[in-house]
Amino acid sequence: MSDTFKTIARFQYSTEAQIIKGRLEADGIKVFLFDNLTIDTDPLVSNAIGGVKLKVLSTDALKAQHILNSIEKFSLDDDGNPINCPNCNSKDVILFSTIKDFKSFIAFIFGFISGTLPFYSKNKYRCDKCNTKFDLK
Template sequence: MEETFITIAKFQYTTEAQIVKGRLEADGIEVFLRDNFTIDTDPLVSNAIGGVKLKVLAKDKDAAMEILQSIKAYSLDDNGNPIICPNCGKNRVQMFSTINNFKSFFAFIIGFVFGTLPFSTRYQYKCENCNTTFPIKD
């Protein structure tokens, strides 16, 4: 079991995964990336195949997760201050796209084809502490 690789994180693009891989390898943790070449060849399939999977040996999982949590980037406002969750008051907030079902995916494709992509894509924040989602304030 200890010689088995397990997935500890997923990234949309290889560059994000390579940065974390370098950090983990600098601490002596053996890392394997899966699906990185497929996504490098065609980045549009990233969501379809689940992104680049960052894998570590099962015996190194806890150490790798601790390092991953220490370098995880959370959302900042325009002044560089962390975004605070309105529900729990923590700053463990990340921005995500609301393209999560067929209707929103179809709207994304139509926007992409007609060149209105930036206007039709919606983003929200999600707190990792309490799972509250809230809109981006303009």
């Protein structure tokens, strides 16, 4: 039996990788994260080193890829239902953060200078199909 690992996914931050790692381990797949500690130490190097690599045993790669493909990558509401775009009714909707007003801009600058996370930002949804940006009411 081969103990070689194969990279099946890459993530910008280790928190995303940890969620998928937990899902795969729940199905009995051994998972190894590579470069997660480096990116946790300095998140700005994530793109330079290729992100956090999620590796599984080569023998489990196909099963892990199947599980990874079955995970919904788009936004859900509080009841677990897909969020639909109000313009084209697509379910391919993602959450993003925006800085649109003066208050969020000042909070961003303060967070950038002090080295803390921004404490005020506005979250919106964006449709991947028609690029419509909207809020949930």
